[in-house]
């Protein structure tokens with residue numbers, strides 16, 4: 375134990391990235407934590423509350439909520455956000471005069487909060503196999519696939535000269551996109567070399583429905599359509615099987631986990647060991663903004679796996695787990711969002727009492743496994 379550390383007074387680290395965010399869901403904070411009238415409270419009942427929120431959003435409130443969410447992220451050390459943006463239209467589904475009105479407001483909120491943003495423009499065609507649109511969902515659906523792709527092109531053009539903005543494509547999920555649309559969507563993303571993000575295997579029901587419709591699990595279906603590449607980001611991947619992890623690892627694809635949201639929604643625990651050993655690149659996302667603390671999402675990867683396997687897996691692996699986790703929560707997320715090369719950095723004051731009794735050389739381990747946003751003052 376070193377009571378008088380001789381360490382330099384600051385540590386410089388890559389700033390956090392949250393590679394999967396739905397900023398408007400920040401307004402659900404505190405609203406979904408009491409039992410409702412349903413006998414079962416799960417992801418799908420939470421989603422009904424989320425749709426009620428969507429129903430009342432205006433362009434002004436979308437921007438104000440995003441601004442609050444992004445300013446909070448900035449205070450926690452986040453400098454890059456992947457915003458999976460899927461509320462596009464007015465209530466009832468009519469496009470705004472500028473079909474990208476809401477996207478522009480979200481981008482503006484990010485830039486004014488000091489963040490870089492990848493606007494992952496979603497494509498959402500249906501409620502699900504054999505299901506009709508629920509109230510609120512009409513705000514997600516474009517008039518045609520062509521209209522969706524034209525909106526993406528318009529966004530690319532609008533931000534072509536803004537280095538803090540990237541545009542990516544986000545076909546929502548196999549549930550919400552018609553099987554016949556994927557080829558064109560993937561061709562478009564490939565031609566523009568865009569980041570491609572999709573929710574995959576978050577819920578068993580989504581997997582069952584995809585099996586019923588296509589005879590394949592979601593990731594198997596997407597692999598056959600040609601989705602898997604080094605630009606592909608699987609969001610959640612909670613219920614992926616080992617052969618699916620292997621396909622993603624081989625292509626150097628990403629899996630973006632959102633531990634604080636996944637545990638809030640009761641999604642389940644992913645098989646992180648299989649993903650790690652396959653070579654998948656891991657990153658993290660705040661997703662529903664239920665907890666705004668990048669430390670929690672970062673170490674959630676590791677400590678949730680410890681709960682699942684009842685092992686202290688960090689001790690059983692080679693390498694430096696804290697360094698890998700920080701990379702997942704920062705540079706890997708930025709890569710998943712299409713920001714390559716050196717990005718924003720944070721400096722951490724190591725003369726803070728937080729580091730008392732921490733040995734020289736263990737500062738990163740202390741930060742990753744014991745730090746929190748409560749240390750706002752540590753990060754500049």
Ligand SMILES: [Zn+2]
Pocket residue numbers: 394396458573609661
């Ligand atoms: Zn999501």
